[in-house]
Structure formats: structure tokens, C-alpha cells
Amino acid sequence: MTTICSVKFNGKTAIAGDGQVTLGEKVIAKASAKKIRRIYHDRVVIGFAGGVADAVSLQDMLEGKLESYSGDLRRAAVEMAQEWRKDPTLQKLNAMLIAFDQKDLLLISGNGEVLEPDENVVAIGSGGNFAQAAAIAMTRHAKDMPAQEIAHEAVKIASGIDVFTDDQITTDEL
Numbered sequence: 001m002t003t004i005c006s007v008k009f010n011g012k013t014a015i016a017g018d019g020q021v022t023l024g025e026k027v028i029a030k031a032s033a034k035k036i037r038r039i040y041h042d043r044v045v046i047g048f049a050g051g052v053a054d055a056v057s058l059q060d061m062l063e064g065k066l067e068s069y070s071g072d073l074r075r076a077a078v079e080m081a082q083e084w085r086k087d088p089t090l091q092k093l094n095a096m097l098i099a100f101d102q103k104d105l106l107l108i109s110g111n112g113e114v115l116e117p118d119e120n121v122v123a124i125g126s127g128g129n130f131a132q133a134a135a136i137a138m139t140r141h142a143k144d145m146p147a148q149e150i151a152h153e154a155v156k157i158a159s160g161i162d163v164f165t166d167d168q169i170t171t172d173e174l
Contacts, residue, residue, distance in 0.1 A: 001164030002035055003127030004047035005154045006098045007135050008105045008120035009147040012173055015047045015098060016151035018127075018159055019168035032168050040066040043101055044073055045172050049125035050095030058084070058095055062108070073101045077114045085112030096124045102174055127158030127165035134158065148173045 004017040021030040036047045040063055048055035065076035077099060085091070097108040107115040107122045121139060123132035135154035138145055152171050159165040
């Protein structure tokens with residue numbers, strides 16, 4: 001379980017994620033996993049929550065769709081989500097993705113949903129609701145904070161509440 005939070009604010013989009021990997025509900029297997037990656041010639045950033053192997057499969061699928069649609073993230077995400085929803089093998093994958101480029105910030109789920117957040121903040125994982133609430137509050141009231149700092153602080157706040165989120169936080173920004 002994990003927390004990934006992405007924020008589009010003041011002309012930048014940033015993402016932050018913790019590094020904790022748990023086995024079941026009692027064992028921390030790793031504290032420094034990298035759940036944020038750049039794909040498609042470093043023009044798209046993704047963050048994932050859920051099973052690591054499943055997330056890597058989804059990363060490969062999204063990258064293939066980005067190649068097919070010349071880097072059009074919105075179209076690639078919709079095509080990927082449709083395929084994910086229809087294919088019985090893919091339906092068993094247990095992961096969610098946040099993906100963004102210079103233009104779009106999207107949540108891609110296995111239910112075939114591609115969502116653009118209302119307040120330019122999206123978070124996933126076990127601490128996602130905590131991080132999302134914190135990030136929305138910061139975007140509303142801390143107008144001088146950069147997007148990357150907001151995303152980082154939101155995950156840090158979630159790590160103090162959610163036992164499945166640690167404070168080994170990785171960030172990226174476009």
C-alpha cells in the first residue's frame with residue numbers, strides 16, 4: 001500500500017510518492033521503492049499504487065498506447081482504460097495510475113475510468129484521501145508554494161496518519 005499525490009498548480013505539475021512496500025498488512029518489505037517514473041521520452045510522468053508487477057504491466061501498456069497515439073496522453077489513457085476494462089486477464093490487475101504531461105493530469109483506473117481532477121489535485125493509495133485533502137488545502141491557502149513542495153508535503157502529512165505510507169518520499173515535476 002502506498003500514497004501517490006499529484007498537483008497541478010501555478011503552471012507546473014508535480015507528483016510525490018512514498019517508498020513503502022508492504023506484504024499483507026503486517027510486514028514492511030521495503031521502504032525505498034520508486035513508484036514514480038518518467039515514460040515516453042521523459043514527456044509523461046506516472047505514479048502507481050497497487051501491486052508492483054501489475055503497475056509495471058500497466059506502465060508498459062500505457063507507453064505502448066502513447067507510442068501508438070504520438071504521445072497524446074488523453075487518447076492513450078482512454079484507449080488503455082478501455083482495453084483494461086474489456087480484457088479478462090487485465091481486469092485482474094490490482095493497480096491505479098496517475099499520469100501527467102505538460103497539458104493533462106489524469107487518474108486511470110481499472111474500472112475503465114479516466115478522470116481529470118476538479119481541483120487539479122489527485123491522490124491514490126491507502127493514504128490518498130489524506131494527501132488529497134492536504135494538497136487541496138495548500139492549493140487554496142498557500143498561493144506561493146510550488147507544486148512540487150505541495151505534493152511532497154501532502155504525502156508527508158499522509159505518512160503521519162496512514163500506517164501504510166512512509167516518509168521516504170520521491171518527487172518529480174514537469
